[in-house]
Amino acid sequence: xxxxxxxxxxxxxxxxxxxxxxxxxVPEIALDFDLGAERTRVRxxxxxxxxxxxxxxxxxxxxxxxxxxVTVDGSPVDYSYEGDLLTVPxxxxxxTVETVVDLAPRTNTQLMGLYESGGILCSQCxxxxxxxxxxxxxxxxxxxxYRVRMTADRADxxxxxxxxxxxxxxxxxxxxxxxxxxxxxxxxxxxxxxxAGDLVANRDSxxxxxxxxxxxxxxxxxxxxxxxxxxxxxxxxxxxWDEDVYGREYDLAVFNIVAxxxxxxxxxxxxxxxxxxxxxxxxxxxxxxxxxxxxxAGVVAHEYFHNWSGxxxxxxxxxxxxxxxxxxxxRDQQFSADMGSAAVKRIEDVRMLRAAQxxxxxxxxxxxxxxxxxxxxxxxxxATVYSKGAELIRMMHTMLGAxxxxxxxxxxxxxxxxxxxxxxDFVRAMEEGGGIDLSGFRLWYSQAGTPxxxxxxxxxxxxxxxxxxxxxxxxxxxxxxxxxxxxxxKIALFGEKSGTKLDERLxxxxxxAHEIVFDAFGERPILSINRxxxxxVVVETDRTIADLAFLSARDDNPFARYEATQQLMLDTLxxxxxxxxxxxxxxxxxxxxxxxxPALDPAFVAEAVLPPSEAFVGDHMAIVDPEAVRAARxxxxxxxxRALEAQWRAAYSANxxxxxxxxxxxxxxxxxxxxxxxxxxxxxxxxAPALAMRQYGEADNMTDRQGALAALVSSDxxxxxGALAAFYDRYRGDPLVLDKWxxxxxxxxxxxxxxxxxxxxxxxxxxxxxxxRMRSLVGAFAANQRAFHDPSGRGYxxxxxxxxxxxxxxxxxxxxxxxxxxxxxxxxPARAARMKSALERIVASPGLSKDVxxxxxxxxx
Ligand code: 0A1
Ligand code: ZN
Numbered sequence: 001x002x003x004x005x006x007x008x009x010x011x012x013x014x015x016x017x018x019x020x021x022x023x024x025x026v027p028e029i030a031l032d033f034d035l036g037a038e039r040t041r042v043r044x045x046x047x048x049x050x051x052x053x054x055x056x057x058x059x060x061x062x063x064x065x066x067x068x069x070v071t072v073d074g075s076p077v078d079y080s081y082e083g084d085l086l087t088v089p090x091x092x093x094x095x096t097v098e099t100v101v102d103l104a105p106r107t108n109t110q111l112m113g114l115y116e117s118g119g120i121l122c123s124q125c126x127x128x129x130x131x132x133x134x135x136x137x138x139x140x141x142x143x144x145x146y147r148v149r150m151t152a153d154r155a156d157x158x159x160x161x162x163x164x165x166x167x168x169x170x171x172x173x174x175x176x177x178x179x180x181x182x183x184x185x186x187x188x189x190x191x192x193x194x195x196a197g198d199l200v201a202n203r204d205s206x207x208x209x210x211x212x213x214x215x216x217x218x219x220x221x222x223x224x225x226x227x228x229x230x231x232x233x234x235x236x237x238x239x240x241w242d243e244d245v246y247g248r249e250y251d252l253a254v255f256n257i258v259a260x261x262x263x264x265x266x267x268x269x270x271x272x273x274x275x276x277x278x279x280x281x282x283x284x285x286x287x288x289x290x291x292x293x294x295x296x297a298g299v300v301a302h303e304y305f306h307n308w309s310g311x312x313x314x315x316x317x318x319x320x321x322x323x324x325x326x327x328x329x330x331r332d333q334q335f336s337a338d339m340g341s342a343a344v345k346r347i348e349d350v351r352m353l354r355a356a357q358x359x360x361x362x363x364x365x366x367x368x369x370x371x372x373x374x375x376x377x378x379x380x381x382x383a384t385v386y387s388k389g390a391e392l393i394r395m396m397h398t399m400l401g402a403x404x405x406x407x408x409x410x411x412x413x414x415x416x417x418x419x420x421x422x423x424x425d426f427v428r429a430m431e432e433g434g435g436i437d438l439s440g441f442r443l444w445y446s447q448a449g450t451p452x453x454x455x456x457x458x459x460x461x462x463x464x465x466x467x468x469x470x471x472x473x474x475x476x477x478x479x480x481x482x483x484x485x486x487x488x489x490k491i492a493l494f495g496e497k498s499g500t501k502l503d504e505r506l507x508x509x510x511x512x513a514h515e516i517v518f519d520a521f522g523e524r525p526i527l528s529i530n531r532x533x534x535x536x537v538v539v540e541t542d543r544t545i546a547d548l549a550f551l552s553a554r555d556d557n558p559f560a561r562y563e564a565t566q567q568l569m570l571d572t573l574x575x576x577x578x579x580x581x582x583x584x585x586x587x588x589x590x591x592x593x594x595x596x597x598p599a600l601d602p603a604f605v606a607e608a609v610l611p612p613s614e615a616f617v618g619d620h621m622a623i624v625d626p627e628a629v630r631a632a633r634x635x636x637x638x639x640x641x642r643a644l645e646a647q648w649r650a651a652y653s654a655n656x657x658x659x660x661x662x663x664x665x666x667x668x669x670x671x672x673x674x675x676x677x678x679x680x681x682x683x684x685x686x687x688a689p690a691l692a693m694r695q696y697g698e699a700d701n702m703t704d705r706q707g708a709l710a711a712l713v714s715s716d717x718x719x720x721x722g723a724l725a726a727f728y729d730r731y732r733g734d735p736l737v738l739d740k741w742x743x744x745x746x747x748x749x750x751x752x753x754x755x756x757x758x759x760x761x762x763x764x765x766x767x768x769x770x771x772x773r774m775r776s777l778v779g780a781f782a783a784n785q786r787a788f789h790d791p792s793g794r795g796y797x798x799x800x801x802x803x804x805x806x807x808x809x810x811x812x813x814x815x816x817x818x819x820x821x822x823x824x825x826x827x828x829p830a831r832a833a834r835m836k837s838a839l840e841r842i843v844a845s846p847g848l849s850k851d852v853x854x855x856x857x858x859x860x861x
Pocket of ligand 2: 306
């Protein structure tokens with residue numbers, strides 16, 4: 001039951017349709033920080049200008065600030081400060097408004113505004129943190145030129161950084177010093193940043209294509225300096241790639257990145273001064289996996305690319321968030337594809353989309369890529385806005401082709417440079433620059449839910465084959481009725497006998513149903529559809545097991561080939577779960593063929609031979625049965641392991657060996673090797689635990705070591721205790737590696753995970769205050785389908801306790817743990833009741849943040 005009395009003070013819903021331009025513009029600001037961890041004083045001088053004809057006062061957002069004074073044109077003024085708004089009466093069309101406020105960075109546990117992380121003072125302003133630093137119209141359509149002066153104790157904070165270019169520095173009294181920075185590009189306040197700390201830099205430089213030299217710095221604490229080379233390489237590669245592929249050149253003389261340990265998200269694109277969660281900067285072979293290395297390159301690129309897609313052109317309002325995020329994710333995906341294996345990158349991106357976005361789109365928190373309303377904007381940094389948003393851009397790219405897509409982006413960047421724009425502006429630029437009509441396509445921005453496409457290919461008479469397509473878009477909150485979407489589907493037909501490709505085309509399917517007629521081919525055609533995952537939809541076909549096996553061995557589109565194997569495995573698992581005698585033979589043959597194909601890259605093979613995740617299998621059931629999914633999947637893994645034991649041994653030794661090298665080939669070999677190890681474990685091979693221990697002991701890199709550890713931790717092998725203890729002893733001083741130690745235990749497939757996780761929550765190294773550590777244990781546990789959904793309901797109670805505890809410190813981190821509980825409709829009545837009661841307990845707790853309130857209350861409807 002929802003009890004309005006427990007809701008946080010008047011949670012107001014903000015609606016897209018209510019957008020109005022700001023009453024006041026602020027062309028200039030001068031900020032003067034007197035920095036200290038206990039107390040920071042901020043003097044802010046705003047040049048304000050009335051926007052349009054009205055007589056409304058200046059209303060500034062101001063959250064948790066101690067107001068010391070306010071003046072207008074140098075004279076004290078009668079202001080009011082209520083409900084996070086500072087209201088200043090202003091008669092003239094323009095004025096100079098000065099505010100002086102105090103903050104306490106050390107006690108700021110929300111990590112929004114100015115806070116302390118490991119002795120460093122740093123800021124986080126997106127989406128609405130600037131109001132926790134100084135009173136300001138905190139909205140992205142107010143663009144301002146910033147001049148920043150910082151004064152701080154030199155011993156504690158020798159390095160003082162802000163946006164733009166450094167313009168001066170010097171000594172003050174009593175061991176203090178100062179620095180000034182000037183950012184010539186008008187920006188929204190969410191892109192403001194400040195860092196003060198005892199930092200050292202990995203310095204390098206980049207010469208832009210027009211010959212300007214840019215000084216690059218990656219700032220970290222001294223012991224971490226040796227772990228910054230990979231990020232620097234990625235940064236320079238990103239700068240070059242954006243010039244080559246999008247014609248975008250960097251625009252300041254300085255580009256700095258700072259890594260901090262306490263950070264709510266991955267990283268932040270502040271103009272000229274990106275602030276990163278240290279997990280997306282620090283890497284060396286001993287402490288970071290290949291996945292970490294890839295993540296770092298992807299996030300460094302993402303934040304850098306925001307300089308154009310986000311900073312030079314920003315969002316008019318937060319409903320347009322996907323304008324910058326969807327486009328920038330697409331750009332970072334393209335970059336990573338170009339730097340390594342495009343096929344494997346596409347597989348990884350689709351796996352992510354299906355793991356995070358499809359369930360979101362099918363649940364109570366579903367929302368369009370351009371949402372219509374929110375209570376707390378931080379809750380809308382979602383897989384839908386980011387990953388589905390990127391798929392929308394990708395579909396436009398597919399329909400236009402690379403060249404016309406580039407003409408569209410050129411027009412977009414030209415036309416809107418220096419503006420706060422909308423998703424509609426982007427689509428219009430694509431239409432005009434690319435020469436395409438996207439009228440129907442706009443539905444993708446406004447309609448939530450994952451379309452389901454049904455495809456059936458049948459003979460019609462002697463001469464023809466007909467492909468029948470139909471679609472429906474399921475209802476979602478607030479959108480009971482849906483219109484059909486325009487869906488670009490890459491398809492191909494292969495001859496069942498000849499194996500040759502008979503036809504290949506891009507179909508734009510934009511009605512409820514559609515037929516495509518093919519003239520006879522002289523043999524039965526097999527359908528390959530949604531190749532490259534050309535549209536973010538679920539496709540159901542009438543293809544037989546034999547058809548899928550055929551495509552798994554022969555499709556020339558690597559994604560479609562992977563997909564065929566996955567579908568084969570999924571169908572096998574679902575029929576086993578439904579109670580039929582499981583026939584593992586076709587899957588085993590497909591895996592055998594994949595392993596034996598010398599033309600395939602080991603990285604691709606490693607992806608293709610893995611069965612779909614438990615969660616993905618559950619998503620295909622009317623009611624998820626976590627035990628049945630676990631049992632069927634483990635049985636399949638063990639059957640594949642046993643039937644192909646010789647092949648796994650061969651793959652294991654063929655891919656062992658060489659010294660660590662971070663290269664596409666090296667990554668592929670390591671991945672396949674650990675996949676082989678896991679199959680040997682699943683086969684119950686007597687020597688498998690010893691192989692794992694040897695891999696653990698001999699590893700010269702974290703990928704192999706963590707792979708071996710995870711395999712052991714999911715087994716009954718007694719060696720697992722020693723391996724976990726050794727790992728802890730070796731890495732207890734390295735928080736990012738210790739996170740992995742928590743995560744492997746939370747993700748184990750053993751039956752005693754819940755006990756282990758509860759115990760780990762009392763481990764001295766566990767803390768609620770560090771978001772990485774929280775996610776490494778609690779986030780990982782909630783993703784362990786079998787353990788989290790323990791029939792006792794203990795998993796739900798544990799998560800609810802954690803959400804409530806962390807909400808007091810950090811509402812954003814707490815709110816992001818809610819969605820697994822919100823999936824209660826997908827489970828049996830006993831589980832659903834327990835999940836709901838956990839949600840009800842949360843919402844009934846006094847003092848809840850609006851972040852958690854919004855997620856929980858929407859999950860209960
Ligand atoms: N714009 C960042 C995401 C981000 C959002 C909010 C943050 O603080 C709470 C931090 C980062 C990105 O897309 O990388
Ligand atoms: Zn982003």
